[in-house]
Amino acid sequence: MRVVLTGGGTGGHIYPAIAIGRDLQKKLPGVEIMYIGTSKGLEADIVPKEGLSFRTIEVESLPRTISLKTLRTGYKLFQGFWGAGKLLRQFRPQLVIGTGGYVCGPVVLTAALMGIPAVIHEQNALPGITNKMLARFVKVVLATFPESKKYFPDTATVEVTGLPIRPGIISVSREQGARAFGLDSTKFTILVTGGSRGARSINMAMVDVLGRLVKRQDIQIIMATGTATYEEFLTKVREKGLDLTGVHNIIIKPYLYQMEEALAAADLCICRAGAAFLSELLAKGKPSILIPYPFAAENHQEYNARAVAQKGAAVAILDKELTGEKLWGELERLLASPPDLQGMAQAAKEMGKPEALANITSVIMGIIKQK
DSSP states (O other): OEEEEEOOSSHHHHHHHHHHHHHHHHHSTTOEEEEEEOSSSTHHHHHHHTTOEEEEOOOOOOOSSOSHHHHHHHHHHHHHHHHHHHHHHHHOOSEEEEOSSTTHHHHHHHHHHTTOOEEEEEOSSSOOHHHHHHTTTSSEEEESOGGGGGGSOTTSOEEEOOOOOOHHHHHOOHHHHHHHTTOOTTSEEEEEEOOTTOOHHHHHHHHHHHHHHTTOTTEEEEEEOOGGGHHHHHHHHHHTTOOOTTOSSEEEESOOSOHHHHHHHOSEEEEOOOHHHHHHHHHHTOOEEEOOOTTSGGGHHHHHHHHHHHTTSEEEOOGGGOOHHHHHHHHHHHHTOHHHHHHHHHHHHHHOOTTHHHHHHHHHHHHHHHO
C-alpha cells in the first residue's frame, strides 16, 4: 500500500498530515508513505526530521490581484502540476491525502485527474479557496467544524471528523501541568498565548490586565509573549510601574515549550483562534477568550472564533476592538461567575473531538477497502 501526504506552509497543515501518516503506519503494516511539499515551507524542515520520505514541487500561492507577479506565479503553478504528475507516476500511490496549503492544489487535483482516490482535510470553519475547488474532485472532505459544510459544493461528501491533536494534550493532568511550572493546582490559572510568534495586540492589552491582577494571589498566569516581542512587553510592564520580581504566580516566557502542561493547568485561555490550537482547547474542555488574528487568509480565524463562541464555549473579541479595558471587562465578568465558566467548559468539551485522528483514519481505511 502506497499513500501520498501533502500539506504545507504552516504547522497547522503539516502536523495533522504527519499524525495521519503515523496512524496509518500503525494500522497498515508495511505501508509506504511519501510526503510532497515545497522546499521553502516549514514542511521541508519538519517532515524529514519525522523520518518520512519527503519530495518537493515548485509552486506558489496565486496573488489576489493581477500583476506581473501573476504571470510568474502562473508559471510556478504549471511547474507544480508537472512536478506533481511526475512524482505520482513514479510512486504510484493508491491514495492521496491533502491537509491544506497551496501545495495541495496541484498534488490533489493531479491525483484526481489520474484516477487516484484523494481526500482533503479542512481545518477551518471557513474553507480556503483551494479546498473549495478540490472538494469537487475528491472522494471525501474531512472537516473540523460542522459550520464549514455549507461552503462546499452540494455534490461533495463532507465528514465532520475534527482535527488531529498531539497525544500529550490529552494525557497530561492538571496536577502535572501545574507542577511543571511550579504552580498551585488548586488556584485559578489563566493561560495567555498569541501563538508561536506571539501577538502584540494581546501583549499590550495584558499589560493593563496584569496591573489589575498582580496582587491577586488566588489567580495564576502563564503567558507566552512570543520571542520577537518579549523584551518590548517587559519594558511596557516596567513603564506601567509593575515589579514582577519575586512574583511567583505570574510566569512570563517568550515561548512555551511545555504547551501540553500549560494547557492542562489552565482554567481559562486567552489566545488566537487558529484551528490547531482551538482543537486542543476544545478537546481539553477549556473555556477561552478568543482574539482572532485579523490578517489570516480569508479571515478564517474570525470564522473559527465565531463558530466556537456561538456554541457558548468562548468569548470572541475582534483584534481591532481589543483594549486592556475591554479584555479586563470580559475577564472580570468570567472570574465573578463560576457557573458561566463551567458552562463554557462543558460547551467546549461537547465541541471537542479528542478522537479526531481515529475518525479520520476510519474514513480513510474505508476508502482503501473499496479498492
